[in-house]
Amino acid sequence: MAIIKLSAIERRRLSAFITCLVVAVLAWLFTALGNPYKYTVKQVVTYKNAPKKRAFHALQSDTVDATVQGTGWQMLFSRINNDHLPIVVDLHTLETRDYVVLSAQLKQINLKKQVNREIITINPDTLFFDFSNRTVKRVPVKLVSVIKYQKQFAQSGNVVLQPAYVTVSGPADVIQGIKYWQTDSVKLSDINESYSSRVSLKPSPEGNLDIKPKSVRVNIPIDEFTEKTMSISVKLINNRHYYDVKVFPQKVKITFTTSLTDYGDINEDDFEVVADLDNWKQNGYSVLPVKVTHAPSFSKIVKIEPQVVDFIVKK
Incomplete structure (x- = not known):
């Protein structure tokens, strides 16, 4: 491919031509973008002054197409400027009718817009509502x-x-x-x-x-927790035939967590530990597992010793 060799004078002329062309294009662009234009943006609708005695439900989307008059720059950057602030619609007229005409509220809507960025029309212009x-x-x-x-x-x-x-x-x-x-x-x-x-x-x-x-x-309420151990009597349940039953040991040791605030107030009456005689009568267990059925709120059982008790049944 042939390479065009330019003299120093020709290179200076070419550089000056390109510079002038770029300046001319930028000048045209700035002039064009400074002119007023009409463009459409989609905007969210919010409501104020809702009727106190009538519940309403909008029958159309919560977005509208707003035709805005602004400069080319504003049109170019419409996605990041205030055109995307919501349109606030006043619903005080819904006390007597089931629709709102947006063109009648354009003046108050535009009061919240920047100068030279005025909404000209909104589509749809009338919002309808269902009531119950x-x-x-x-x-x-x-x-x-x-x-x-x-x-x-x-x-x-x-x-x-x-x-x-x-x-x-x-x-x-x-x-x-x-x-x-x-x-x-x-x-x-x-x-x-x-x-x-x-x-x-x-x-x-x-x-x-x-x-x-x-x-x-x-x-x-939040507190520091620590462990505490207590001996709790084992209660026999489901002794339907009123057998004379003895359990060994009669008490088990329960280790649990408690808040420092409640540490001194917790006593045996706050717990219930049971052994179910049905485990022997129906399931044939030779020892009875123990279970904690009641404990102070927000305490957690860490361990039970022993976890099973021996028993003797006298008929």
Whole structure:
């Protein structure tokens, strides 16, 4: 392939031509992008001033096509600019009718837009709604949590939610299926002290549901745990024929974990250890396994010694 050799003067002329061409293209581009254009963007619709006595359900998608007037630069960067802020629709007119005309609210919608970035039209221009009787229901709050404790620490008592119930209002058919309402997720790591904070409730997935209050106070008691050993009497169960039965030993040692706060308060009455005589009568066992049927809340059984007891039956 032949190589064109240019003289120094020709190279300078070529360089000057390319520079002028690039400058001209950039000047044209800046001028063109500075001119006003109309372009369409898809925007999410949110609602405010929902009717208090009427539950509603939108009969169309929660997005609309908005025709926006702005510069070419704004059109070029429409995917990362404020054109994607939601359009807030005022629903106060739904108290007397079942539709909202968006063109009648363009002025207040554009007040939240940047200058020179005005919405001209919205498609569809009219939003229609279906209505049903609005009902109210009181449901318990359910805490959503992921907690990782520091070594030897754990939850030491019941979680307290204030308030423990929230009021949900909306369409009767939707409210009927709501059994509880979840909080936002509480995520704690390497925690070694009680937790108390205000936590928001999960937002409603539908615009026609109202939750009050919007947040609750969460209290999670957390304490350091240690092991404790106690001797507990064995209780015989299922002695249906009232045999005279003696078990040996009559007490077993239980090792369990307990919080430091409750360590001194736990006694034998907080436990129940049983041996089931049906294991002999029906299954032919020669020894009876022991089982803990009751223990203090938030305590964990580490071991039982012995795990079986001997017995003598006198008929």
